[in-house]
Amino acid sequence: MEWNGEGGDCGMLKIAVVEDQQEVRDELCRFIRQYAAENSLQVEVLPIEEAKKKGAVAMFGEKYGDVVRVVEMGDVSMEFCGGTHLDNTAKVGLFRIKSEGSVASGVRRIEAITGKQTLEELRSGQEKLIRAAQLLKTTSNELESRIGGMLSEMKEIKSQLEKFKEQASLGEARTFLTSAKEVKGLKLVTAQRDGMDANALRKLGDFLRDKEPKIVGVLASVKDGKVTLLAVCGKEAVASGIKAGDIIKAIAPICGGKGGGKPDSAMGGGTEVSKVDDALAAVDDLILSKLG
Numbered sequence: 001m002e003w004n005g006e007g008g009d010c011g012m013l014k015i016a017v018v019e020d021q022q023e024v025r026d027e028l029c030r031f032i033r034q035y036a037a038e039n040s041l042q043v044e045v046l047p048i049e050e051a052k053k054k055g056a057v058a059m060f061g062e063k064y065g066d067v068v069r070v071v072e073m074g075d076v077s078m079e080f081c082g083g084t085h086l087d088n089t090a091k092v093g094l095f096r097i098k099s100e101g102s103v104a105s106g107v108r109r110i111e112a113i114t115g116k117q118t119l120e121e122l123r124s125g126q127e128k129l130i131r132a133a134q135l136l137k138t139t140s141n142e143l144e145s146r147i148g149g150m151l152s153e154m155k156e157i158k159s160q161l162e163k164f165k166e167q168a169s170l171g172e173a174r175t176f177l178t179s180a181k182e183v184k185g186l187k188l189v190t191a192q193r194d195g196m197d198a199n200a201l202r203k204l205g206d207f208l209r210d211k212e213p214k215i216v217g218v219l220a221s222v223k224d225g226k227v228t229l230l231a232v233c234g235k236e237a238v239a240s241g242i243k244a245g246d247i248i249k250a251i252a253p254i255c256g257g258k259g260g261g262k263p264d265s266a267m268g269g270g271t272e273v274s275k276v277d278d279a280l281a282a283v284d285d286l287i288l289s290k291l292g
Helices: 021-038 048-054 115-135 143-178 198-211 235-239 244-255 273-291
Strands: 007-010 041-047 067-073 077-080 095-104 107-114 181-183 186-192 215-223 226-233 258-261 265-270
Touching (some): 021 095, 143 198, 198 265, 226 244, 226 273
Antiparallel strands (some): 181 186, 226 265
16 A cells, blocks of 8 residues: 555555445554554665565556665555655554545545544544534434434424425415316416426326316426426316317427427426416417317
8 A cells, every 4th residue: 555644545455445444444553553563664775676576566657767765564565665654653643534436447545644633633523523412402422313313303394394385285276276267168277386396386287187177277387497387188178179288389489498298298398487477378379279
């Protein structure tokens, strides 16, 4: 392993593939302690060919002269020049991996800190842990379970909120039905409800279609600067020749978009928010023209 105090690339470490950072950290710390006790870190200056015969490796594909400096740490690492310049691995002190990842085939890079910097980070991390526990009115030991409980509560609240929004939306759909415009025997609804995503808009449209076989519903929503259009047609509306896909194909271009779908349900979109009113206004004439 090549080591420069803050990071290094490892390709020939006699440990498992770097997947579990905890395992790697423990193994490296064991190396540090082992070779500190054995005092087996050696530095030699050798002719490059002799160094190669000993098994020393050159990291990063760098070029070297005829004579090279070789740093060896027991049977774990033997490299040209690069690598630790300490005379004993004990001076590395504490070791903490910050990140690791692949940088080349067969080579993974470890970014880590050692010594005093590790102590400072551990102290900072402990202080943040204590402050987080205080904010959540618990102890450091109970922090994980406290956060888990809060996440569960948030998930439940979000689920209840979605149900409430869906119920409110369906209540609004009932209002649409009672105020629908009569157009040659069909019931026409056009409405804009901003902030609804495609899924919520589809649920609202499905309710209209399933409740009223004569319905022709066209709904629009603006969210995050984009227009979503939905058209639904009940069974009798489809039988009369009105198809949701045709409606969307006709009005989506007005909003600078496109779309399509099945006779009973279709969806489209656009980017020209200011044209939504024009798109909805065009539905009346479109239905009248199709009904003759």
